């Protein structure tokens with residue numbers, strides 16, 4: 370059976386692309402081949418079952434700044450289809466998205482099932498065939514036709530082939546793409562939290578600082594925002610964002626590094642020292658322990674005082690220079706010996722994948738194999754948390770769908 374389009378992968382990008390391609394002209398023969406028994410499984414579990422569909426950043430350039438891999442390319446791609454287009458796309462199909470205070474956008478139902486229902490309904494309406502338990506194991510192009518071999522022994526052929534097989538931790542999963550001549554940048558994880566086996570701060574589990582800066586010692590990697598102390602180490606948006614930007618470096622050092630936290634957010638060592646000296650001078654009769662500075666939670670402030678060897682009853686006026694300097698140090702450069710990582714709420718993305726240099730960005734078509742297209746996380750693109758990873762899937766799927774033009778399939782005007 371020959372199809373106009375075979376889509377490999379029944380996930381976010383695969384469904385979006387198949388539906389959008391079908392909308393270009395009805396009656397195209399489109400099939401989605403899905404390896405597992407479940408469709409849209411990541412959409413289902415995404416955002417804690419709520420599906421963080423996109424982010425309320427409606428300008429291509431600022432939106433692209435949330436992508437450690439693909440930033441330059443996505444600045445261009447978002448000019449074609451960006452977050453506001455996603456909102457419209459879903460709205461046109463009866464799904465309203467709402468924005469939370471931090472910019473994340475969810476279906477108003479607060480359930481990923483709404484997104485799944487939308488895709489399933491649209492796919493059915495467009496007559497898209499879907500096969501589960503059908504893993505593509507190889508593909509070759511003979512003349513103008515792709516021959517797609519599946520692990521269950523079935524073979525399918527098509528004029529166009531869209532690879533939307535997502536990200537995979539195992540390099541082997543990309544074997545058949547390499548066989549087609551593509552370069553695959555080794556997949557490694559992104560979006561994780563930091564493990565601190567010393568657990569010196571573990572008794573502060575649950576304590577959060579809204580504006581701190583986390584740095585990776587001896588590098589330029591730094592990220593600012595909320596930091597959460599957990600029973601295993603450090604988490605929170607600033608840590609997870611840092612894990613994305615430093616994903617390759619942290620993999621190289623096997624997740625053994627020193628994280629330095631500036632609990633004041635932006636203050637320099639000098640300005641913190643000046644502030645502490647002022648306390649010493651102006652509020653000398655007050656106990657150091659009882660008066661946290663920089664809006665730090667009391668328990669964290671006490672912990673930093675303990676580390677600085679400030680005696681419990683000491684007054685600001687009595688604070689010796691040595692302890693004051695130690696306190697400054699722990700306030701602006703609090704060190705954590707990180708050993709390993711933990712996945713953030715099971716949410717992760719793959720850093721690595723098909724090299725974007727080998728993709729024609731105006732069409733998402735392979736520069737190596739005409740007629741082969743890519744969309745979603747299979748590409749070497751990944752974003753921060755917050756809806757950015759789905760957004761790159763929708764954008765690439767949209768662009769591919771509009772470029773996949775089977776002869777005679779153009780919309781008649």
Ligand SMILES: Cc1cc2nc3c(=O)[nH]c(=O)nc-3n(C[C@H](O)[C@H](O)[C@H](O)COP(=O)(O)OP(=O)(O)OC[C@H]3O[C@@H](n4cnc5c(N)ncnc54)[C@H](O)[C@@H]3O)c2cc1C
Nearest residue numbers: 378380381382404415416421505534535745746756758759
């Ligand atoms: C727990 C979790 C929560 C997340 N939450 C969010 C969120 O709220 N917001 C956000 O933006 N991002 C989130 N992400 C990331 C987001 O889910 C992915 O970036 C997105 O699903 C990528 O879409 P995709 O279609 O490229 O890949 P996928 O959704 O992974 O789909 C690929 C599909 O291809 C199939 N497949 C693979 N190989 C083959 C093959 N050889 N043959 C046939 N089929 C194959 C897979 O089984 C899969 O169904 C989350 C990720 C996880 C793990």
